[in-house]
Every structure is written in C-alpha cells, then in structure tokens.
Amino acid sequence: xxxxxxxxxxxxxxxxxxxxxxxxxxxxxxxxxxxxxxxxxxxxxxxxxxxxxxxxxxxxxxxxxxxxxxxxxxxxxxxxxxxxxxxxxxxxxxxxxxxxxxxxxxxxxxxxxxxxxxxxxxxxxxxxxxxxxxxxxxxxxxxxxxxxxxxxxxxxxxxxxxxxxxxxxxxxxxxxx
Amino acid sequence: xxxxxxxxxxxxxxxxxxxxxxxxxxxxxxxxxxxxxxxxxxxxxxxxxxxxxxxxxxxxxxxxxxxxxxxxxxxxxxxxxxxxxxxxxxxxxxxxxxxxxxxxxxxxxxxxxxxxxxxxxxxxxxxxxxxxxxxxxxxxxxxxxxxxxxxxxxxxxxxxxxxxxxxxxxxxxxxxxxxxxxxxxxxxxxxxxxxxxxxxxxxxxxxxxxxxxxxxxxxxxxxxxxxxxxxxxxxxxxxxxxxxxxxxxxxxxxxxxxxxxxxxxxxxxxxxx
Numbered sequence: 001x002x003x004x005x006x007x008x009x010x011x012x013x014x015x016x017x018x019x020x021x022x023x024x025x026x027x028x029x030x031x032x033x034x035x036x037x038x039x040x041x042x043x044x045x046x047x048x049x050x051x052x053x054x055x056x057x058x059x060x061x062x063x064x065x066x067x068x069x070x071x072x073x074x075x076x077x078x079x080x081x082x083x084x085x086x087x088x089x090x091x092x093x094x095x096x097x098x099x100x101x102x103x104x105x106x107x108x109x110x111x112x113x114x115x116x117x118x119x120x121x122x123x124x125x126x127x128x129x130x131x132x133x134x135x136x137x138x139x140x141x142x143x144x145x146x147x148x149x150x151x152x153x154x155x156x157x158x159x160x161x162x163x164x165x166x167x168x169x170x171x172x173x174x175x176x177x
Numbered sequence: 178x179x180x181x182x183x184x185x186x187x188x189x190x191x192x193x194x195x196x197x198x199x200x201x202x203x204x205x206x207x208x209x210x211x212x213x214x215x216x217x218x219x220x221x222x223x224x225x226x227x228x229x230x231x232x233x234x235x236x237x238x239x240x241x242x243x244x245x246x247x248x249x250x251x252x253x254x255x256x257x258x259x260x261x262x263x264x265x266x267x268x269x270x271x272x273x274x275x276x277x278x279x280x281x282x283x284x285x286x287x288x289x290x291x292x293x294x295x296x297x298x299x300x301x302x303x304x305x306x307x308x309x310x311x312x313x314x315x316x317x318x319x320x321x322x323x324x325x326x327x328x329x330x331x332x333x334x335x336x337x338x339x340x341x342x343x344x345x346x347x348x349x350x351x352x353x354x355x356x357x358x359x360x361x362x363x364x365x366x367x368x369x370x371x372x373x374x375x376x377x378x379x380x381x382x383x384x385x386x387x388x389x390x391x392x393x394x395x396x397x398x399x400x401x402x403x404x405x406x407x408x409x410x411x412x413x414x415x416x417x418x419x420x421x422x423x424x425x426x427x428x429x430x431x432x433x434x435x436x437x438x439x440x441x442x443x444x445x446x447x448x449x450x
Contacts, residue, residue: 063247157246162307162329167209177245 025100027078029085030092032100037107044103045113045120046102048150051099052116056148058093063096063173064144069104074141077160080169091173096145109138116150134158145175178430210327216309218277226273226283230321232313236260239269239314250330252301252414253257257312259296263289263362265407269296271315275411278308284412292404294362299420303375304330311431327385345370349445351431362422367395367433367445369418375411392417394436399449400429425449 026032033051037044048064055062067074081088092098103112109123127135130152134142139158146152155174163172213234223232232341240258247253259269274285284302296314311325348370357363369392376389376440391411397404397419404423423431435443 133252135346155244155246155248155332158249162246168329171245 004142007082025078025102026067026098027082027085029089030081030098032098035099035101037101037103039113043111043113044107046101046103047115048099048146050117051097052146052148052150055146060097060148061095061153062144062146062148063092063098064101064146065098066101066103066142066144067152068140069102069108071105071140073159073161074138077141077164078163084166084169088169091170095173103140105140112138128141132156143172145172201419210307210309212309212325212327214309214325214327218282218308219275219311220335222275222277222282225323227313231446232321232323234323234325236324238320239272239312239324241274241309241310241312241324241326241327243326245327246329247304248273250304250306253304253310253328253330255302255310256298257296257298261296261314261316261433263291263294263296265291266317268317269314270317272296272298273311273313273315274298274300274302275311275313276302276308277307277311279303279412280375281410281412284410288406288408288409290397290403290405292402294424296364296424297420297422299366300418300421301414303414304328306330336419338410342370343372347434347435347437347443349373349439349443351433351447353431353447353449357425359425359427362424364420364422365431365447366418366420367397368414368416369395369433369435369436369443369445373411373413373415373417392435392437393418396434397421397423397432398434399423399425399431400427 008171018022025034027064033054035046035048035051037047048062051062067078093116112123113120114123116124121129123138124135130150132152133155137158141160142158143156143160144152145154145156154171154172154177163169238260240260242256242258243253257276258273261267261269263269268291269289270383272285272287272289272385273289274281275282278283285300287298289296302310307329309325310328311323313321313323315321333390350368352368354364354366371392373391374387374389375391376386378387379385380387388409392409392413395407395417397406405421407419408419422448429448431447431449433445435445437443
C-alpha cells in the first residue's frame, strides 16, 4: 500500500472516530455566501463563478473558505471568527466577500472539483492551474484569496492554524507575506 | 537533542498522529515576532557553535528569504543570498542554516570553495512550529554574519512523507538552469530521492516510530574540483534539494556524492560541454 493510500485510509479511520459536529458555517456576522456543491454524492463541485463575478462587480476580493461539516478544526476556526467578530468583521467587510464552501471530510481530493466559468477541475489540477503549492494534500479547512478575476492573491498555508489570532488574521487580510 | 526535548516532541507528535495536517497548531508559537529577534534556542546554539565569537546581524553580507507562512511545514522554501562575490581574497567559506525550534536545529552546514562563484543556496526545510529560520555566513577572514526570518507553520516534522517511490531511494539528479558560459557562475541543482525520515514519525499501521534515515552529506564537484560539501540533517525536507552555483572553467563532469545515515552512498553526474 502506498503511503498516500495509507494516509487516506487512516484519515478515514480517524474521522470515523470523530464525533458528529454541527454543520460547517462561516459565522453570519461576516455575511458569507454559502456555496453548495453540485454533482453529489459522486463529486463535490463548487462553482466559484457567481462569487467571482460579484467580487468583480463590487471591486472586492474573494475570501474562499472550504469547511467540512464534521471537521473539528473547521469548528475551531469558525469559533475563533465568531468570538472576534467585532474586531474582524470591519476588516473583512472593507475588502472581501466571503464564499463559504460546504463539504465534509469524506470528500477527498479526487472527488472535490472547482468550477470557474466552463472549466471544472479536480482539486489537485485546480491547485496546479492557479500555481498553489497545496496541490499535494487536501486539508480541511482551507482558505483561498482571489481577486475578482480569479487570480490568487497570496500563497496560503494548509489549514488555518497559523491565523487563529486577531493579529494573524489581519496579516492574512492585508496579504502580509 | 536533550531527552526531555525529545520526549516533548514525541508526545506532541503522538498527540496529532492520524489527524489531518491542519490539526497541528503551533505550540508555543508567538503570533508575531521580529524577524531579527533572538530566541533561547538560538542563544544556546550560538554558545555551542560559535563560542566567544561576534555575530553581525543584518543583511549587508547575507540574506535569508522564507515565506512568513509556507504551504506546508514539511517543505518550507528557504533561499540564502550572499552579497559578497566569491573571490579568493574574501569569500564565504561556510554557511550554517538553522531552524531554532526544530528538534535538531542545525539543518545544514555547507563548506564552500571559491568554485561556487556565488554563495547562494536554495533548499526546502521542515519547520516543526513557529520558529526563526537563520543563516550564518562565515567569511574567509573569520567574520560571522547572520540574517533570520520568522516562519509560521506547524507539523512539518510529522507531515506524511511521500513513499510512492521507495525503489528510487538514492536516485541523484543534477540539473543546470539555462545557458552556461565558461568562467561564469552557473545555477544548478541537485535532488536526491530520499524519505529523509526524522525518526519522530509514527508508522500509522505498525504504530512504531519509523527509524531515522536521512541524507547526511552531499559533496558536489565539477571537473574533479570541489565546489561544496554539505552536511545535512532531517530538518531538510524529504527528497533533499540544493540549488547552488558553480563556475565551469573547462569541459567536465558535475558530480554529486551522497551519503545517508545508513552509510549508503549514491552518485549523480552530469556532463557539461
């Protein structure tokens, strides 16, 4: 068994033992736009086109959040956002629209698709197409920052563990590298 | 590494085994730190590596570049740029690369000759938690110059390595970038297919720690003249890669001799001209 398969299997095993949690949601205070997947259950295809078009119209950037309904680390990040909404919402609102992509941990990289316009790509191909170094491993939660044309604004880290303090979240919003 | 540090590291590793990579927070990580700040680990390392010597902090002689946040802690790109031309009268003779908070902080020590032409290096490092990444350049006149960057990441030493190509372990590939001219520094890179196991990673099937197995040294020569000799550690990412320069003065063979921690030896060559 290859390491990759072993990791995928173990992830599933680990997740099977994870208690069922409340559904993934970016806190309402940030006025997120929920994006539901199409093509389920075979594939989870998230169409980013409407969110990008809106961002372009409103001259905003897009904060794309991929959360999973059964992911404790997603809950942790969402709880952090909720707790600090007073401090963070003005900064989000000034420059960003939030797209809240709702998945679950059983959706592996092979089943996760992103669509922009008439082009739909599986996770790894999509990541490679935008020059994102996270192509190798899908991690929940994940965040992408795009301009209205779908151009990534910054290489983001896997997960959200490095921006779960207010100053660090602001670093991300300010595109500090 | 002191036993207590090792135990602490192993405990943390065990705690996150089986969790997705995003699970690994940054224990002890400061939300912000100045790029040029010191750390207790660094102070201890200075006493060990450079006792009684003065280190000049700044970017006038050497610079290190690393992202504030890398995509993965297991593979943080690090670039060392030397401001000093590699001349016989004054040159960089040694480069130290350090990750303060890693279980084994000294990631690489490179012994250079003037054959490198330009003492710039790139590699990818494992960064276990929020930490400074530092470079120290030792000049031929004995001066020590240092620069550092604060890097935010977590879980680097325990992220799952790629084991899809075990039969290729030791394959050593040399590449030269772009056109090259005699007497001018040429950029090249050497990559060794190797898991670079740290010894801190749990095999999720056997629940045993995978024994350490990493590339210990890479010695690069051109036309039988030594370019550099690198001592490495498991803080270097899997499939260790070094990007470097060398000056071809005649047609010849670029050669990399690799030794790993099991004393296996591998060789890669590339003929130029």
